[in-house]
Amino acid sequence: MFVRILPPEVRSRIAAGEVIESPADVVKELLENSLDAKATRIEVEISKGGKRFISVKDNGTGIHPEDIDKVFLEGATSKIETEKDLLSVETYGFRGEALHSIASVSRLRIRSRYFQEMEGWSVYVEAGRLVSKEKVGMPVGTEVQVADLFFNLPARRKFLKREDTERNRVTEVVKEYALARPDVSFSLFSNGREVLSLPKSSFKDRFTYLTGLRPEEILWERGEIRVRAFIVRNVSRGRIYAFVNGRPVGSRSLKEFLRKVLGYKTLAAVFLDLPPFMADFNVHPKKREVKFLKERAVLGAIREALGLKPTLSPEDALAQEVRRYSPEPEIVGQLMDTFIVARIGDYLYFFDQHLLAERISYERTGEEERSCRSSVKAGRKLSRGEMEGLVREWIRLENPHVCPHGRPIYYRVHLKEIYEKVGRTF
Numbered sequence: 001m002f003v004r005i006l007p008p009e010v011r012s013r014i015a016a017g018e019v020i021e022s023p024a025d026v027v028k029e030l031l032e033n034s035l036d037a038k039a040t041r042i043e044v045e046i047s048k049g050g051k052r053f054i055s056v057k058d059n060g061t062g063i064h065p066e067d068i069d070k071v072f073l074e075g076a077t078s079k080i081e082t083e084k085d086l087l088s089v090e091t092y093g094f095r096g097e098a099l100h101s102i103a104s105v106s107r108l109r110i111r112s113r114y115f116q117e118m119e120g121w122s123v124y125v126e127a128g129r130l131v132s133k134e135k136v137g138m139p140v141g142t143e144v145q146v147a148d149l150f151f152n153l154p155a156r157r158k159f160l161k162r163e164d165t166e167r168n169r170v171t172e173v174v175k176e177y178a179l180a181r182p183d184v185s186f187s188l189f190s191n192g193r194e195v196l197s198l199p200k201s202s203f204k205d206r207f208t209y210l211t212g213l214r215p216e217e218i219l220w221e222r223g224e225i226r227v228r229a230f231i232v233r234n235v236s237r238g239r240i241y242a243f244v245n246g247r248p249v250g251s252r253s254l255k256e257f258l259r260k261v262l263g264y265k266t267l268a269a270v271f272l273d274l275p276p277f278m279a280d281f282n283v284h285p286k287k288r289e290v291k292f293l294k295e296r297a298v299l300g301a302i303r304e305a306l307g308l309k310p311t312l313s314p315e316d317a318l319a320q321e322v323r324r325y326s327p328e329p330e331i332v333g334q335l336m337d338t339f340i341v342a343r344i345g346d347y348l349y350f351f352d353q354h355l356l357a358e359r360i361s362y363e364r365t366g367e368e369e370r371s372c373r374s375s376v377k378a379g380r381k382l383s384r385g386e387m388e389g390l391v392r393e394w395i396r397l398e399n400p401h402v403c404p405h406g407r408p409i410y411y412r413v414h415l416k417e418i419y420e421k422v423g424r425t426f
């Protein structure tokens with residue numbers, strides 16, 4: 001009826017990878033589906049942290065009777081049809097992947113009554129295979145029940161954490177969506193006990209309800225970019241919630257940027273809205289990361305919205321921001337054939353090339369003697385590519401600070417110091 005299987009050329013354009021690794025991932029996907037179905041009330045229930053049972057019940061439009069035995073098939077979606085639609089996605093879902101991923105690793109029941117029908121339908125699916133389909137009496141909306149997650153994948157089940165850890169993750173997910181959508185009422189029950197009960201409210205009241213603190217509110221609009229932020233300063237443990245087009249994002253670089261702009265002792269929810277083609281979520285299998293078109297302008301807009309005056313011309317300031325917050329190392333050059341000089345974040349680093357190479361090889365092989373002998377020696381000219389390679393590996397080291405014999409690998413200077421020594425503000 002509405003659900004179609006995406007053709008292979010569209011599916012190949014969708015970020016591949018694990019969608020479901022924990023009960024919280026299941027809850028996230030089911031909440032998104034309920035919100036896409038325009039629900040105004042969503043009830044979540046879990047038992048044993050979601051490892052035994054998860055149910056998400058909504059009062060949305062429901063699933064058409066002709067679609068109910070298709071929705072859990074691979075690539076089945078009613079939300080997009082062609083590759084071009086990927087540029088204008090306005091729904092949380094677009095991959096036709098979530099129910100399929102859940103169905104294949106659990107015992108799944110979907111009960112749904114489409115809003116134009118007098119009765120509902122229920123399907124029961126085990127490890128991806130349809131077991132039964134029957135009529136049921138129920139109100140308009142959908143309830144998805146997921147039992148025994150990973151029952152057929154013991155290796156994956158083993159990776160689930162303790163009940164309270166999984167429950168906390170689920171609670172966090174519900175809170176994130178609740179922050180993003182105060183126009184929807186949410187409740188969460190765990191082992192029969194109420195954990196959250198959130199009536200519809202304004203953004204500010206929802207924030208206050210969830211955090212216990214009254215925030216200052218900022219609303220900033222410029223053209224098609226809008227920033228709305230709720231901020232409480234000087235809290236003992238800061239925390240940033242970031243949302244792009246209503247989607248909670250885990251994006252480290254965006255959160256780190258916000259933390260630097262807002263300060264580490266700030267509790268804030270920052271909502272950035274921009275045209276869908278400017279924010280690409282199809283870069284991560286769980287849509288937790290986002291890639292911006294015109295990133296400099298976007299980050300600059302956030303900075304301005306949050307009340308920070310650029311010290312340079314706005315364009316230069318934007319350029320500087322991006323350079324500063326980009327995690328990519330910038331190789332400055334080699335010094336005396338002994339040091340690699342590179343800028344990473346706000347620091348200028350002087351790496352001892354021999355000690356650095358030694359540490360890398362030591363972490364690879366675990367052998368001190370050999371790593372010392374086989375490493376890049378001091379006094380050798382390095383190509384830019386070699387330097388980049390070494391510095392990139394350094395970022396991933398387990399112990400990036402000292403060589404296997406305990407000598408420091410680098411010396412670093414904060415850029416602020418350099419700026420201030422010549423009378424400039426950083």
Ligand SMILES: Nc1ncnc2c1ncn2[C@@H]1O[C@H](COP(=O)(O)OP(=O)(O)OP(=O)(O)O)[C@@H](O)[C@H]1O
Nearest residue numbers: 033037062071077078093094095096097098099142
């Ligand atoms: N709660 C719901 N209410 C109404 N329809 C639903 C609900 N949940 C799922 N559906 C229907 O089932 C389809 C498949 O859902 P599924 O989550 O697997 O894919 P999707 O949301 O289209 O994409 P994604 O994999 O990115 O989430 C949806 O496109 C929608 O038509």
Ligand SMILES: [Mg+2]
Nearest residue numbers: 032033093098
């Ligand atoms: Mg979905």
